[in-house]
Amino acid sequence: MRQIILDTETTGLDPQQGHRIIEFAGLEMVGRKLTGKHLHLYIHPERAIDPDAQRVHGISLEFLEGKPVFAKVASEIADFLRDAELIIHNAPFDVGFLNAEFAKVGLPPVRELCANVIDTLAEARDMFPGKRNSLDALCDRFEIDRSNRTLHGALVDCELLSEVYLWMTRGQESLAMDIDVDVPGAQAGQDLTFERKPLMVKPADEAELAEHQAYLDALDKAVKGSCIWRAREAPAPTEG
Structure with a gap:
């Protein structure tokens, strides 16, 4: 399945209070490998950025001058996400902002647009109960180099999250395979029964x-x- 590692940066914490997305990043993964296809956008929020939020991501309103507003890039983002499985750390935050932005331009919510949403924060809390499970903490736990991350940035956070997700899901690759067997003389729809020989057990x-x-x-x-x-x-x- 096509997966998108996703992150956003925003003007504040609550879209219900009028806060907006100012940075969007998504990295495409297929077969547990990054394909190189990505979407990274800076977006003018048409409002001020809270000082506390700016201290976290370092993005100023002056930097965003001349960048497109969300309405101009909404379709591009929706097309990039369509039918994919999203992998997000603290998914309710990013999904809530995307839903609010999509609603403003008449696009469907994330759950209707995409195949599934995986929240790596929720999964990390199940795997490591009682421990810190921020992205930084998980990178430290899995010994993932985050030396390039001095501020929260959507693109670099996606790159780190892709490595964290692969560590968290090691051993979960599907063992199921669809196999077409060509049996001479068999007719379409025929129920074929094969005699199974006893399995040979070879100790390590x-x-x-x-x-x-x-x-x-x-x-x-x-x-x-x-x-x-x-x-x-x-x-x-x-x-x-």
Whole structure:
């Protein structure tokens, strides 16, 4: 499925109070690989930027002079997102702003426009309960270099989030495959039954076991603790 890593920067915290999007960034990912296709826009908000927000992202109204207003780029953004699965850190924030902006120009909300929305903040809280799960914290946890991130910027945050998402979802690649089998003499729609031979079980050798332990050590380091597979491998306690 086509996925879009998405982030926005805004004039403030609440679109219901008239705050607007001033930066949009989206990176396309297909098959867990960035394709190089992206959309990055600066947008004039037609209003002032809150000082607290400007301290976070560093974008001034003077910088945005001459940039297009949202109505001029709304269709471009909607077309880029259409039918994709969105990956967003703290999705309710960005989706809320996009919905408010789309409504102003008569476009459908995000949930109707896109196939799905994944909130990496919610997923991180499930994976690491009780720990800090900001984008910075997750980059530190997975040892992702964020030295180029001095301020919050939509494009650099998308690049970091793409790496965080891949770390968080390692091992979740689909094992399902659609296979067309050409059997001589078979007719269309014919129910074919194949005799299954007993599966051969080949135990891992010492080198493979050592490689497995090294991989678990790397996972322990990434989560700064003991990964779930350590708990599964630990012998069950005996009674008495």
